[in-house]
Amino acid sequence: MQIVIEADIAVRAGIAADFIEQAVKRNPQAVIGLATGSSPIPVYQELIKRYRAGRLSFASAKAFMLDEYVGIEQAHPQRYRNVIEKEFVSQVDFAPEAVQGPDGNATDLWKACRAYDSAIAAAGGTDVQLLGIGSDGHIAFNEPGGSLASKTHPEALTQQTRIDNARFFDDQLELVPTHCVTQGLSTIMSSKHPLLLASGKKKAKAIAAMCEGAVSSLCPASILQTHPNVTVILDEEAASELQLAEFYRYRWQTRVEEK
Ligand code: F6R
Secondary structure, three states: OEEEEOOOHHHHHHHHHHHHHHHHHHOOOOEEEEOOOOOOHHHHHHHHHHHHOOOOOOOOOEEEEOEEEOOOOOOOOOOHHHHHHHHOHHHOOOOOOOEEOOOOOOOOHHHHHHHHHHHHHHOOOOOEEEEOOOOOOOEOOEOOOOOOOOOOEEEEOOHHHHHHHHHHHOOOHHHOOOEEEEOOHHHHHOOOOEEEEEOOHHHHHHHHHHHHOOOEOOEHHHHHHHOOOOEEEEOOOOOOOOOOHHHHHHHHHOOOOOO
16 A cells, blocks of 8 residues: 655645546546545546646546445435536546446346446456545445445445535435445455545544554455555545554655556
């Protein structure tokens, strides 16, 4: 795991955007994994800026979303599909149909989940997968206590996740959906480059468990320790409970770039 600790949000977003830009420049047909929530927003803003400056194009790229609420109205502003359209996809040049998300309104959710995994595999997996982390250690919506080898599946949201996400639903907990469909941990692990961003004190415990704790279903994100090419980009607060923070800073500053 390469762990980057950086106080400046613009620098953090720039580092993440660089990885995506490199992937798209290396292969214009690159497959990008998109996360929702607040953590990736500055990265999307940076990518939109670079697109508008003519520096990169997503015209031949594909994208897959991480997760979706179950049973949320098609037009609901917090439906993840609508969020990603508004925050990123509609502001760059993806081709129609190039961005897919799991279907939280399918009549057969399991069948839709299997089809979604097949579509990701058929595209060759994601080249870069943006991720956030829940305060309970989830990535996508893989909540604690699930299989570390899961594929895309329906999932129940923990009370903690619903409380955390109530801010997107006018702080009304009862409006937050109870279930979701989510890429599984093995789906995420099939990415060539998982790229996780976290900021704020509320994420510090989950980040310490993910980076330095045991690989355990109690912290689903800890499975990333077993991936050979993960980047974690943190602010000082999210990094505040890491035991080896000073070493991570040194390692990043003196890194050997891959050619
Ligand atoms: C969203 C997702 C979630 C979020 C996580 C952190 O697609 O997969 O795992 O990344 O809940 O959310 P924020 O970034 O809002 O703190």
